Amino acid sequence: MxxxxxxxxxxxxxxxxxxxxxxxxxxxxxxxxxxxxxxxxxxxxDPEFTEALCQQARELLHVSNLFENPWQEELAGMLLKHFWTRGKAFFCNSGAEANEAAIKLLRRYFYERGEKRYRIITFYNSFHGRTFGSMSATAQEKIHVGFEPLLEGFDYAELNSMESVMKALKSETGGIMLEVLQGEGGIREADGEFLSKLQDLCRREGLLLIVDEVQTGIGRTGRFYAYEHYGLQPDILTLAKGLGGGVPIGALLAREEVAKAFKPGSHGSTFGGNPLVCACAKVVVRRVEExxxxxxxxxxxxxxxxxxxxxxxxxxxxxxxxxxxxxxxxxxxxxxxxxxxxxxxxxxxxxxxxxxxxxxxxxxxxxxxxxxxxxxx
Known part of the structure; x- marks a missing residue:
């Protein structure tokens, strides 16, 4: 009503x-x-999850990110333990926010390097969120209707087609962003050989590989991160949904060299990674590992x-x-x-x-x- x-x-x-x-x-x-x-x-x-939520609610719900946050550090360490290389984490409130952060990080990374590379290749039937950047990255026309003009800088390709990817590649291309298993797109899986070629392309051309694991991450596919099924080495990884077990949390992981592009004031979140959601997510991560x-x-x-x-x-x-x-x-x-x-x-x-x-x-x-x-x- x-x-x-x-x-x-x-x-x-x-x-x-x-x-x-x-x-x-x-x-x-x-x-x-x-x-x-x-x-x-x-x-x-779940008794353990409920107890962690209630205990943290009794002690401290929220503290500004202007201060040290040990709950974030502990959770970041748990998530990065499963990442393929040394990295850093940033916490937000949702998958769309995590993907927005990934887009910003890519642009900032190349800005810091003095390279005009800001474009990102994404794939038809993808879904990366409904905020403006993440919606623009989502290659589904029905999601765009009535919200044009979209954020400029995205080129769409067919999943599992390197020919289509090469056609979308431009001198300003800075990265490729995809779900290894598309959720909203109809549970459509990227082919292992295609992903291997995609990663080779990224390494050869100096592109950043962004894997959106908002839906697939945190054990959903039988591996802690779904990219592990294919031996991928993403530069940037986004998480949300199952990470909080019901409380709102999103996360961005990036390898150390890329993560350095974010400096104080370049990005942030008022509520991201507050003590309550981190306490809950730590329980989820421990249990999912088991x-x-x-x-x-x-x-x-x-x-x-x-x-x-x-x-x-x-x-x-x-x-x-x-x-x-x-x-x-x-x-x-x-x-x-x-x-x-x-x-x-x-x-x-x-x-x-x-x-x-x-x-x-x-x-x-x-x-x-x-x-x-x-x-x-």
């Missing part, structure tokens, strides 16, 4: 969560295979169960999977919701599954049973 009409909200009011389940205001239980769109990594009501083998095992099991349905193409890794149908899937999502399963539709015909990382094979069986019913004509 009082909020702007920016979402197509489904007719359910969730009031409680426990484990992998949500409960509505009528007391009905739903199996959550969406996790707030890859956010609730540990599901709902959960990785299970994510891979349950993800493989889930993928096999989806293939057995013979309902369409199955794509993805770990617990980030998609089922591409031969028809629009919005009605299927609504039917599944009526039957007690929370999923969503992306790219019009792809059912997207992003369950909490704590799910077990029994949850998968329950989800597939409901999905069978939802798929019936």
């Amino acid at each position: 009082f909020t702007m009409d920016t979402y197509r909200r489904l007719p359910v009011r969730f009031v409680k969560g426990e484990g992998a389940y949500l409960y509505d205001d009528k007391g009905r239980r739903y199996l959550d295979f969406l996790s707030g769109i890859a956010v609730n990594s540990l599901g709902y009501g 959960l990785l083998p299970r994510v891979e095992k349950v993800g493989n099991y889930f993928k096999q169960r989806l293939l057995e349905l013979q309902a369409g193409k199955v794509r993805g890794k770990g617990l980030m999977l998609g089922l591409e149908l031969h028809k629009e899937c919005a009605p299927i999502v609504l039917k599944a919701l009526e039957l007690g399963l929370v999923i969503n539709c992306t790219s019009e015909k792809v059912l997207r599954f992003l369950p909490p990382l704590i799910v077990e094979e029994s949850h998968v069986d329950e989800a597939v049973d409901i999905l069978k019913e939802a798929l019936k004509p």
Whole structure:
């Protein structure tokens, strides 16, 4: 009634969560295979997470980034432990903010080097956010409608096509930005050989490789960072969603040489990396490290169960999977919701599954049973 009409909200009011389940205001239980769109990594009501949140709330919620912040330092160390080389971290509040920071860092890096290289190649069906820079980086026309003129400096290419990338390459190109597994674009995976050639191109031409892991990062695909599946060495990495387990946090990681381009006053965030969100994220990171083998095992099991349905193409890794149908899937999502399963539709015909990382094979069986019913004509 009082909020702007920016979402197509489904007719359910969730009031409680426990484990992998949500409960509505009528007391009905739903199996959550969406996790707030890859956010609730540990599901709902996790005791350790809840205790960390409450304890930090009692002690200190927020302190300005004008002062030392040991919570940020601890979390940064945990994230950089999994990064492929020595680096630095910056904390913000969302994935869009992390990607904005990545765009700024690239431009600043080349400015510091005295090079006029500011353009970034991104890929069709990508999604990098809805703020102005991240929206301009997103190569989906439907996201741009009504907001032109966009931020200048982005060139779009076809995923898995080096020919398309080479056509987009200009003398002002400073980097390439991509998701190794496109989420909003329909769970579309970059090919390993293509990624290897892309990295070779970046090294040869002195480009920065930016990997957007807002949706794929923090264990979602069975590796701590999804780029690990392909042996990539990104110069810049962006994170959010599952990192906070439900509280708003984004992060930018960059190798040390690149990170040096940010100096006091060049970038910042009022709320970014406050004690509360960092305390929560530290719990998430520790738990995800332990959960990785299970994510891979349950993800493989889930993928096999989806293939057995013979309902369409199955794509993805770990617990980030998609089922591409031969028809629009919005009605299927609504039917599944009526039957007690929370999923969503992306790219019009792809059912997207992003369950909490704590799910077990029994949850998968329950989800597939409901999905069978939802798929019936």
